[in-house]
Amino acid sequence: MPKIVDKEQKKMEILISATRVFARMGFANTKMIDIAEEAKIGKGTIYEYFKNKDEIFEYAFHHFMQTMEEGLGADLSEISDPVQKLKTLAYSWGRILAEHEEDIVQIMLDFWAEAIRQKDESRLKIIDFDRIYDEYRGLVMTILDQGIRQGKFKPVNTFYIASLIVGMIDGVMLQYILDKENFDPQEALRCFAEELIVGICK
Amino acid sequence: MPKIVDKEQKKMEILISATRVFARMGFANTKMIDIAEEAKIGKGTIYEYFKNKDEIFEYAFHHFMQTMEEGLGADLSEISDPVQKLKTLAYSWGRILAEHEEDIVQIMLDFWAEAIRQKDESRLKIIDFDRIYDEYRGLVMTILDQGIRQGKFKPVNTFYIASLIVGMIDGVMLQYILDKENFDPQEALRCFAEELIVGICK
Amino acid sequence: MPKIVDKEQKKMEILISATRVFARMGFANTKMIDIAEEAKIGKGTIYEYFKNKDEIFEYAFHHFMQTMEEGLGADLSEISDPVQKLKTLAYSWGRILAEHEEDIVQIMLDFWAEAIRQKDESRLKIIDFDRIYDEYRGLVMTILDQGIRQGKFKPVNTFYIASLIVGMIDGVMLQYILDKENFDPQEALRCFAEELIVGICK
Amino acid sequence: MPKIVDKEQKKMEILISATRVFARMGFANTKMIDIAEEAKIGKGTIYEYFKNKDEIFEYAFHHFMQTMEEGLGADLSEISDPVQKLKTLAYSWGRILAEHEEDIVQIMLDFWAEAIRQKDESRLKIIDFDRIYDEYRGLVMTILDQGIRQGKFKPVNTFYIASLIVGMIDGVMLQYILDKENFDPQEALRCFAEELIVGICK
DNA sequence: TATGAATGAGGGTTCATTCAT
DNA sequence: GATGAATGAACCCTCATTCAT
Numbered sequence: 001m002p003k004i005v006d007k008e009q010k011k012m013e014i015l016i017s018a019t020r021v022f023a024r025m026g027f028a029n030t031k032m033i034d035i036a037e038e039a040k041i042g043k044g045t046i047y048e049y050f051k052n053k054d055e056i057f058e059y060a061f062h063h064f065m066q067t068m069e070e071g072l073g074a075d076l077s078e079i080s081d082p083v084q085k086l087k088t089l090a091y092s093w094g095r096i097l098a099e100h101e102e103d104i105v106q107i108m109l110d111f112w113a114e115a116i117r118q119k120d121e122s123r124l125k126i127i128d129f130d131r132i133y134d135e136y137r138g139l140v141m142t143i144l145d146q147g148i149r150q151g152k153f154k155p156v157n158t159f160y161i162a163s164l165i166v167g168m169i170d171g172v173m174l175q176y177i178l179d180k181e182n183f184d185p186q187e188a189l190r191c192f193a194e195e196l197i198v199g200i201c202k
Numbered sequence: 203m204p205k206i207v208d209k210e211q212k213k214m215e216i217l218i219s220a221t222r223v224f225a226r227m228g229f230a231n232t233k234m235i236d237i238a239e240e241a242k243i244g245k246g247t248i249y250e251y252f253k254n255k256d257e258i259f260e261y262a263f264h265h266f267m268q269t270m271e272e273g274l275g276a277d278l279s280e281i282s283d284p285v286q287k288l289k290t291l292a293y294s295w296g297r298i299l300a301e302h303e304e305d306i307v308q309i310m311l312d313f314w315a316e317a318i319r320q321k322d323e324s325r326l327k328i329i330d331f332d333r334i335y336d337e338y339r340g341l342v343m344t345i346l347d348q349g350i351r352q353g354k355f356k357p358v359n360t361f362y363i364a365s366l367i368v369g370m371i372d373g374v375m376l377q378y379i380l381d382k383e384n385f386d387p388q389e390a391l392r393c394f395a396e397e398l399i400v401g402i403c404k
Numbered sequence: 405m406p407k408i409v410d411k412e413q414k415k416m417e418i419l420i421s422a423t424r425v426f427a428r429m430g431f432a433n434t435k436m437i438d439i440a441e442e443a444k445i446g447k448g449t450i451y452e453y454f455k456n457k458d459e460i461f462e463y464a465f466h467h468f469m470q471t472m473e474e475g476l477g478a479d480l481s482e483i484s485d486p487v488q489k490l491k492t493l494a495y496s497w498g499r500i501l502a503e504h505e506e507d508i509v510q511i512m513l514d515f516w517a518e519a520i521r522q523k524d525e526s527r528l529k530i531i532d533f534d535r536i537y538d539e540y541r542g543l544v545m546t547i548l549d550q551g552i553r554q555g556k557f558k559p560v561n562t563f564y565i566a567s568l569i570v571g572m573i574d575g576v577m578l579q580y581i582l583d584k585e586n587f588d589p590q591e592a593l594r595c596f597a598e599e600l601i602v603g604i605c606k
Numbered sequence: 607m608p609k610i611v612d613k614e615q616k617k618m619e620i621l622i623s624a625t626r627v628f629a630r631m632g633f634a635n636t637k638m639i640d641i642a643e644e645a646k647i648g649k650g651t652i653y654e655y656f657k658n659k660d661e662i663f664e665y666a667f668h669h670f671m672q673t674m675e676e677g678l679g680a681d682l683s684e685i686s687d688p689v690q691k692l693k694t695l696a697y698s699w700g701r702i703l704a705e706h707e708e709d710i711v712q713i714m715l716d717f718w719a720e721a722i723r724q725k726d727e728s729r730l731k732i733i734d735f736d737r738i739y740d741e742y743r744g745l746v747m748t749i750l751d752q753g754i755r756q757g758k759f760k761p762v763n764t765f766y767i768a769s770l771i772v773g774m775i776d777g778v779m780l781q782y783i784l785d786k787e788n789f790d791p792q793e794a795l796r797c798f799a800e801e802l803i804v805g806i807c808k
Numbered sequence: 809t810a811t812g813a814a815t816g817a818g819g820g821t822t823c824a825t826t827c828a829t
Numbered sequence: 830g831a832t833g834a835a836t837g838a839a840c841c842c843t844c845a846t847t848c849a850t
Contacts, residue, residue, distance in 0.1 A: 007813095026315060028230030032841065042815040047842070112376060113228060113315040129380040160393040163377055163385065164370050171369020178317055178331040183365065191362040196398065234824060244832040246826080255824065430719060432634030436845060446811040448847080457845065516780060517632060517719040533784040564797040567789065571777020572770050578718060579769055582735040587769065595766040600802065613834095638820060648836040653821070 011049040014039050015063060018056045023107045027057055027114065061111050065132070071096045082147030086165075087193035089140070093169050094186035097176060108173060137162045168192060213251040216241050221262045225309040229259055229316065263313050263329055273298045284349030288367075289395040291342070295371050296388035299378065310375060339364040370394060415453040418443050423464045427511045431461055431518065465515050469536070475500045486551030490569075491597040493544070497573050498590035501580060512577060541566045572596060617655040620645050621669060624662045629713045633663055667717050671738070677702045688753030692771075693799035695746070699775050700792035703782060714779060743768045774798060 017039035021030050032053060036043045050056045075092040079085045112129070140162035147153035169189070176185040219241035223232050234255060238245040252258045277294040281287045317331040342364035349355035371391070378387040421443035425434050436457060440447040454460045479496040483489045516533070544566035551557035573593070580589040623645035627636050638659060642649040656662045681698040685691045718735070746768035753759035775795070782791040 010813095026230075028228075031839085043841095044815050044817095044843080045813075048813065053841070109311070109315045112380075113311045130384075133377055133381055134384075154397070156397045157389075157393050160390045161397060163374065163390050164394050164398060167373020167377055167390070168366055168370040169373065170376055171371065171373040172365065174314060174372055175335055175365055175369055178314070179335055182332075182336075187359075188362045188365050188369070191359050192366050195356070195358045195363060196366060233822090238833095245824095246832050246834095247830080249825070250830070430634075432632075435843085440812095447845095448811050448813095449809085451846070452809070513715070513719045516784070517715045534788075537781055537785055538788075558801070560801045561793075561797050564794045565801060567778065567781055567794050568774050568798055568802060571781055571794070572774040573777065574780055575773020575775065575777040576769065577773075578776055579739055579773055582718070583739055586736075586740075591763075592766045592769050592773070595763050596770055599760070599762045599767065600770060616834095637818085649820095650822080650836050650838095651834075654834065659820070 007049070014041070014046060014049050015056065015059055019060045019064075019107055022057070022060060022110060027110045057110075057114070060107065064107060064111070067100070068096060081152075082143050082150060083152055083197070085143045086140075086147070086197060089143070089165075090169070090189040090193040091186075094189035097173065097185045109177065133163075133166065136166045140165050165192075209251070216243070216248060216251055217258065217261055217265060220258045221266070221309055224259070224262060224312060229312045259316070260329075262309065266309060266313070267334070269302070270298060283354075284345050284352060285354055285399070287345045288342070288349070288399060291345070291367075292371070292391040292395040293388075296391035299375065299387045311379065335365075335368065338368045342367050367394075411453070418445070418450060418453055419460065419463055419467060422460045423468070423511055426461070426464060426514060431514045461518070464511065468511060468515070471504070472500060485556075486547050486554060487556055487601070489547045490544070490551070490601055493547070493569075494573070494593040494597040495590075498593035501577065501589045513581065537567075537570065540570045544569050569596075613655070620647070620652060620655050621662065621665055625666045625670075625713055628663070628666060628716060633716045663716075666713065670713065670717070673706070674702060687758075688749050688756060689758055689803070691749045692746070692753070692803055695749070695771075696775070696795040696799040697792075700795035703779060703791045715783065739769075739772065742772045746771050771798075 014035070018030075018035045021034045021038050025034065030053075032046060033043050035056070036046055039046075046056070050059070072089070072092050075088055075095075076085060079088055137159065141158045144153055144156070144158040144162060148155055148158070172185050172188045175183050175188075216237070220232075220237045223236045223240050227236065232255075234248060235245050237258070238248055241248075248258070252261070274291070274294055277290055277297075278287060281290055313329055314331070317329040339361065343360045346355055346358070346360040346364060350357055350360070374387050374390045377385050377390075418439070422434075422439045425438045425442050429438065434457075436450060437447050439460070440450055443450075450460070454463070476493070476496055479492055479499075480489060483492055541563065545562045548557055548560070548562040548566060552559055552562070576589050576592045579587050579592075620641070624636075624641045627640045627644050631640065636659075638652060639649050641662070642652055645652075652662070656665070678695070678698055681694055681701075682691060685694055743765065747764045750759055750762070750764040750768060754761055754764070778791050778794045781789050781794075
């Protein structure tokens with residue numbers, strides 16, 4: 001009988017290792033041998049679990065997205081007040097950022113960069129950011145629309161206010177990634193929830 | 203010394219060509235031959251003007267930053283009212299985004315991605331985003347502080363509100379890059395200027 | 405000793421499977437996993453019966469040759485008339501070609517190709533075509549010499565006429581392999597027996 | 607100004623070197639570095655002239671075929687008598703075999719082997735032996751038909767007699783390749799021309 | 809005995825860089 | 830100065846073989 005291995009678990013282990021290396025070096029600069037060494041396996045073993053380097057990237061992206069969405073969904077599902085929901089969105093995102101190993105967060109940029117590259121190429125669209133952004137903006141828009149109907153928000157252009165909010169969250173992530181020492185994303189997002197939503201003008 | 207002028211001009215031509223290609227393919231996927239073809243010169247000629255591929259990237263980055271800063275600085279220098287200044291910041295950024303060939307805008311992500319990569323490596327820090335973000339946040343903070351002193355803004359945490367505003371601008375850029383058809387960055391930034399600054403809550 | 409019989413039988417099963425795959429893909433393109441799957445066993449199991457891939461090839465060749473020789477020998481042993489013997493040689497070969505699963509026939513080319521490769525290398529001569537051709541030509545020469553002595557053939561150069569006949573049979577195989585739809589090797593060899601041979605008879 | 611090189615000539619030089627190595631080691635066993643060393647160039651230089659290894663093989667094949675056809679065509683074009691034409695075909699082939707560096711001849715088997723492999727695969731059919739055999743058989747058939755009409759040949763089945771003749775030539779090549787020391791292909795083909803042909807003549 | 813997970817040497821290919829012209 | 834032919838280090842991926850179970 002051959003060695004019995006939980007292939008799914010090992011695949012996930014490799015994925016985690018790969019994600020760490022992608023985060024450290026960037027996808028394009030990551031060599032298969034780096035991933036292998038990080039996962040403490042042989043170079044060839046990776047190919048027992050993934051078709052090629054691109055597939056690892058694909059899986060890494062989907063795994064990352066799923067983690068984010070699960071985290072957000074759980075936090076938001078139990079709240080009904082739109083204002084509170086908007087605040088919670090910000091707090092949750094901050095919490096996820098803080099909790100998750102920094103590695104996973106850093107990889108986000110490579111996803112962005114890769115998504116852009118794929119826009120003009122004929123390559124399979126692994127990363128469909130059009131859809132993802134639509135989804136996220138839609139989530140925020142729903143909250144805003146609901147709040148407007150309930151008379152809790154002003155009758156703003158919800159699409160673009162939503163895009164500003166989503167953009168702000170991304171922008172905060174960027175600054176956190178690039179300047180970890182001096183930047184606390186949770187505090188930034190708290191400021192958004194407590195100060196910006198109500199307006200900074202007197 | 204007309205020779206030197208010519209040299210500088212040709213160097214700039216190559217830089218522009220390279221930037222276009224970086225924007226189209228991403229830095230890692232750009233080959234020297236691509237740049238040479240875009241610039242309609244021989245492959246070897248590039249090395250008469252740049253030490254290597256990395257140096258082209260470095261120059262491209264600095265050129266990009268300079269262009270942005272010049273554009274912003276000119277717009278802001280003549281305004282004294284803090285509220286107006288903040289609005290102008292948003293409008294200016296939107297205008298720059300709209301004016302500059304999309305190519306130059308797309309390259310931003312590669313700068314971000316590269317900046318991250320350089321954080322953990324011993325490579326020379328070509329792209330010092332710590333400083334850049336500090337500068338931009340500082341710019342916004344100054345406006346906010348001034349506004350607070352003049353009683354026009356609430357006494358918010360200016361560092362983090364500034365980071366939120368800077369982040370929002372970056373985030374809007376991202377969405378524009380990734381979904382050009384359905385997303386108008388100028389309209390988004392107008393919403394920021396007219397609706398978010400005063401607060402969306404009634 | 406039933407154990408040994410079982411081992412031998414399984415080895416033969418693997419050999420047959422391997423031969424089928426060699427025929428389908430060519431030796432160089434055949435992977436051990438292909439053989440394992442064809443034989444419906446595990447990849448590692450092959451190594452319980454064969455030292456390595458080369459050894460499988462070696463056995464496949466010898467098994468193939470033995471099959472051919474046995475088929476020919478049986479057909480020829482009972483005939484005494486040289487003319488009839490020559491005709492039978494052709495008919496038998498045609499029959500063997502037709503009977504044996506095409507797979508086994510196709511592999512012949514790989515044997516040839518491999519034999520050539522081994523000529524200049526220091527590798528062990530698994531496939532000694534010098535000897536094999538000598539044997540086959542010898543077989544035909546014996547028939548021709550006998551026929552000449554009996555006055556049934558013209559006094560031709562038996563060595564080269566034999567080589568022509570052996571070559572013709574090989575050449576017919578080639579055409580059959582490469583163009584199965586439009587080429588009937590049995591008909592071709594019948595033509596040899598009935599039409600071409602009469603030319604060398606007095 | 608860059609180094610001026612006759613690209614066509616250099617491509618041919620590489621082709622010749624590659625052909626020599628293919629002949630020595632077989633296509634599958636030939637490494638790009640082997641070709642490079644044989645041609646006394648760097649490994650990467652090969653890719654300036656050929657897309658990949660397969661393309662070298664393709665060119666090698668076509669070059670070989672062209673050489674053969676040119677040689678044959680020139681010899682046959684001036685002869686009108688069918689019997690003489692058939693004899694000349696044999697003599698010419700023998701001469702070409704003898705003249706051409708053995709390397710080029712040896713590669714033939716790899717072409718055959720590769721042609722077979724390509725039959726069942728979806729790979730582009732570089733080597734269309736169906737057509738090639740049809741052409742060669744057609745050439746011989748034309749001669750035979752003409753001879754029959756002129757009353758110089760018996761009314762044989764020209765398709766299969768042609769295939770026997772073509773096969774014989776191939777078979778002679780094989781024996782020559784595999785047993786150069788003891789086998790003279792020109793003598794064998796002379797025997798065909800002087801002794802075997804008379805059998806099909808009235 | 810049978811297995812298939814693991815391995816790493818090896819090969820095809822790419823591409824930044826050099827340098828002779 | 831300008832060029833592009835030449836180069837080889839480097840990288841992705843394959844697959845024969847091993848070995849723990």
